[in-house]
Amino acid sequence: MSGSNFVDYVKIFCRSGKGGAGSRHLRREKFVAKGGPDGGDGGRGGHIILRGNRNTWTLLHLKYQRHVFAGNGEPGGKQTSTGANGRDVYIDVPPGTVAKDGETGEVLFEITHDKEERILVHGGKGGLGNVHFKSATNQTPRYAQPGEPGKEMTVILELKVLADVGLVGFPNAGKSTLLSVVSAAKPEIANYPFTTLVPNLGIVKYRDFRSFVMADIPGIIEGAHQGKGLGLRFLRHIERNSILLFMVPADSDDIHKEYKVLLNELRQYNPELLDKKRLLAITKADLIDDELQAEIEQDLPDIPRVFISSVTQKGIAELKDMIWKELDS
Template sequence: MKFVDYVTITVRSGKGGAGSVHFRREKFEPKGGPDGGDGGPGGSVIVQGDPSLYTLLDLRYNRHHFADSGEPGGGSGKSGKAGDDIVLRVPLGSVVKDAETGEVLGDVVNEGDRVVLAQGGRGGLGNTHFKSSTNQAPRYAQPGEPGEERDVILELKLLADVGLVGFPNAGKSTLVSSLSAAKPKIADYPFTTLEPNLGMVYLGDWRSFVVADIPGLIEGASEGRGLGHQFLKHVERNAVLLFCVAADSEEPGARYQTLLDELEAFSPHLMAKPRLVALTKMDIVGPDLAAEWVEQARATFPDGVEVIPVSAVARTGLDRLKERLWTFVEQERAEAE
């Protein structure tokens, strides 16, 4: 399935039905009073969160959504039928914006969350509502209110607890596959990951969290270079950021700082998120030089940065990494509650 995280659609709600001008016509009731019914409301266009969806692909190929209008009222106080609503299912994490103003209309985070994109017009009142002691036979009713039409932007920001950030070939996809049951595409060339991959990490004792492999960044990604810039938004919802730096990097600390600068240029509030560094590909160093290699690498990082050496291939350091990530995830969930 193709990963689509941004679409623009056109929505239009239905017009309300007109109220009825009608009078009772019964035998022996030559002057029956007004009994015109109300018009039915127009249908609305609504988005609703669905946890079974992971992409906005369906909406990319179906961009126009027009709800039905309400039917006019009838005699004997009969109300017109309401127009059917259109409910568009979207993945959790979808942000809804007005395409013209940029105003955020809503944020779909939980299953069943709803955001009304276009409210259906109200039905007009029938003439029975306008009867009074001075006007016992009103010959007018309200027209239905018009519907709304607008262009709407739907932008998906993945709901994952941990976001992996790193340069191409930093071992992110291999790490995700080792931490979870995910099966991302892995190969030895730049930009193997062309779209985010999600994996569920289980620690036992009913503990679990979701990790997202974000496509590799390059220097200047926040300015639109490479592939990673279009996916930087997905790290905005993560509880913790895991920076992946390959152990064979010439200056691991400098690589980390470049990644940090790109995130800050994209969104300064990302700097407030807790972060760890996974020193990946430790299997290429060998067990004899591992301790010395890690010490030299740690010396290149700023003070206070926690660096955890791991090897997804040899499956070393993974348990410690998962426990440290869980500490931050658990704290974030407690604060959210």
Template sequence: MTSNFIDYVKINCRSGNGGAGSKHFRREKHVPNGGPDGGDGGRGGHVILKGNSQHWTLLHLKYRKHIKAQHGVAGEGGRRAGAQGHDEIIEVPLGTVARDAETGEIIGEVTQDGEKIVLLSGGRGGLGNYHFRNSTNQAPEYAQPGEEGEEAWIILELKVLADVGLVGFPNAGKSTLLSVVSAAKPEIADYPFTTLTPNLGVVAYRDYKSFVMADIPGIIEGASEGKGLGLRFLRHIERNSILLFLVSADSENPAKEYKTLLKELKQYNPELLDKKRILGISKCDLVDEKQIAKIKKKIPQDLPFLFFSSYANQGIDELKDLIWENIHAAN
């Protein structure tokens, strides 16, 4: 499973060179004063990033390290322009961010199906000698060469797009919740790091509405420093509208777990704390009313929360209502 989910690739891209302009003169018998008629060179091909909603991973680019667009064709006599080089189009999942590997500068992000971003522009075609004729030089022997294309190492980084992202320690019940509220079938087992790749599920809501939920692989204390699965999947949390923190009701200190999760996100990217947050206390069927009351006292007063059980199907509809309300408050 892990090897099939690729969310980071580094590729070498090169756009096409522009075609050279033509240095040509008319030579027909019936045109005694034939002048310059060299055509322009064609533009070199661009390297273009294109969003494709059918892609969920960058796996198809894992072994494609060098991407080159076609060169433009040289111009010809008779003022015939050379053909443009074919653009090289790289199709990627929605939520893919492109950045310059050398400078770290973000070139753009694809968020919609069919959206295109030019990563590298093709070189302009050179002008033919027809353009350089004038009253003092009626037979110019000069035509422009085509411009060279661009070359750069590009980093493509996928950040999963979802309405709500599930954040929690391993075995908090994230995968189970996703399997209950959607048609997604993530691997579920009673050991840490069952989820090794982000899982997406479409959750059906009232009146034929729906929202997208993402199960982000489990965070542990020290994840922002590289422990456990480390930073590898924290980037996916950045593109979720709201965050649903999950802690287990039968853990030693659910409120402390929530604060630890919050700390890891802050150390990774403080801006994540600006997102709307709700707290889901899972596995409430495993504790009694006295324990629930004890947990409630330690939950921050300004934090929307709800107790639920995916296994016993308790509070699931209420949780959907809470998620839906906060998604619309965030947008």
């Protein structure tokens, strides 16, 4: 995923179709000079519908399509014929896309599955034809309902990456390097902060042809929940991960303190994130010897943990086992 073609936030203006007017037609045939009303109903205005599509992984296709209009319903006709419905417009989005009201910020719904369909903006109802208004005292009504107008709405679409394991850590914690080692993903890797500017996904192969999806989330810094660094832009991607794998380098001044800072940022952003399963990987373990590793282990959080090195492959198999055990449970 390159920075130029990964888009996870768009704002679009939607307008559904207006309903067709009901017909005021009166029956007129060769041997029926003064027939009763036979006006049909108008057709429904077109809906705007969000549809999950697992073959899309970004909202890029909506970046330059800021206006979405559905078709109008056709008016009713004679012989109680109903007008055609307006053309529905389908917007394909990746699973994990959240739709919000652009004015209030209220969450409308979320698309979580492939081919799942939810109506984003309803089309106007078609008007009733005059055939519905006849009665014993009004046998030839010459009026019918107009169709309902379409609805206009500004909508925000936000993508939250769906993955089994989300990598959580400060910049340069080794998240991208780990993903490149355990999967076929090719994230950008360099020795400076915020190398990763978009979430990267990789499929990690496990034993007996099993696999799981791992997401490299751009680095968090202290104050991220307030928008510092890459802040709120990518914290939301962590919400859709089953397991959070915290990554702290072995050469950090205080591993436990870094873990607590990361945990606090997640708590400040969304306390529900603390309900997720948590694992800890101490990265760059090739920089320390066994004696120092034993010393570090005495002051680590009480969660499943492993020392790894993406360079020497130390602990990688053990890490996969630990992740699969948690996923399987």
